[in-house]
Amino acid sequence: MNGFPKNQFRGKARLPILGGARESFRLGVAGIFSCVLSLIYGAEECLSCGKISYDVPVCAECLKKLECYVGFDSGARCSKCGKVLISEIGTCLECREHPSLGSLDALYPLHSYLQWKKDLAFAWKMEGQRRLSPLFANLLYDALRSLGLEKKALIPVPPRPGKLKVEGWDQIDELSRILSERHGVRVLPILERKTSTEQKKLGRAERIGTLGAVYALSSQAKEAFEILPKEVVLLDDIVTTGATMEKCAWILRDAGVRKVSGIALFKA
Numbered sequence: 001m002n003g004f005p006k007n008q009f010r011g012k013a014r015l016p017i018l019g020g021a022r023e024s025f026r027l028g029v030a031g032i033f034s035c036v037l038s039l040i041y042g043a044e045e046c047l048s049c050g051k052i053s054y055d056v057p058v059c060a061e062c063l064k065k066l067e068c069y070v071g072f073d074s075g076a077r078c079s080k081c082g083k084v085l086i087s088e089i090g091t092c093l094e095c096r097e098h099p100s101l102g103s104l105d106a107l108y109p110l111h112s113y114l115q116w117k118k119d120l121a122f123a124w125k126m127e128g129q130r131r132l133s134p135l136f137a138n139l140l141y142d143a144l145r146s147l148g149l150e151k152k153a154l155i156p157v158p159p160r161p162g163k164l165k166v167e168g169w170d171q172i173d174e175l176s177r178i179l180s181e182r183h184g185v186r187v188l189p190i191l192e193r194k195t196s197t198e199q200k201k202l203g204r205a206e207r208i209g210t211l212g213a214v215y216a217l218s219s220q221a222k223e224a225f226e227i228l229p230k231e232v233v234l235l236d237d238i239v240t241t242g243a244t245m246e247k248c249a250w251i252l253r254d255a256g257v258r259k260v261s262g263i264a265l266f267k268a
Helices: 006-013 021-041 060-067 093-097 115-125 132-147 163-167 171-183 204-209 219-224 243-254
Strands: 106-112 153-156 191-193 215-217 231-239 259-267
Touching: 060 115, 060 132, 106 132, 115 132, 115 231, 115 259, 132 171, 132 231, 132 259, 153 171, 171 231, 191 243, 215 243, 231 243, 243 259
Parallel strands: 106 259, 153 231, 231 259
Antiparallel strands: 191 215
């Protein structure tokens, strides 16, 4: 039988996801409370454009822009990294000159990390605007469905050690929890990160060259699994060079996975 044995794996590996059920409930209550306040007091500002919004946390116009991204079958995206092409054809210049994706079969970033979308991501990640988490999770789920990947096992890219303790939450963990609890996506948190160095502080060469011992199958996963699913989807919030996903994909392939795709909210 492919996949993880239910009587062994689900109770262990899902603890980090299901253990946040109370936090998910809190976010849901907070969202309802924001809507009620919006109705009582009139409205609040859209986190993206600053206009008056009745559809918290972003206005209807900005939400529509988020929902209407460049399609992955349109021919307007790089066939390697999924970046939206401007003047190139087929493959972006970066992937042509510095190819780095080999273990990853496909990468699907929804939006470019530019302008107001970058500001929105900053509000979510750096300013703790967690009301955006359900919105982003819905965008990801719709994308998974359009790609026919919603039934595949979703493997979150793990946070650096100590992040949860310092910041109190992890964006990928929160997205995974919402996708699991609200949309029924099968989430397998089987990877762990071995260093606390932030990838965003490294250059391209450093990102690719220092990833040898950064990610690994968790000891919990090694004890629990018999056979990994044949096809999985890696989840990240923002991808830059794709080196993180590539390394995670290599680890999963080495463990027996045949096809690894990646999905992310933004491509820098």
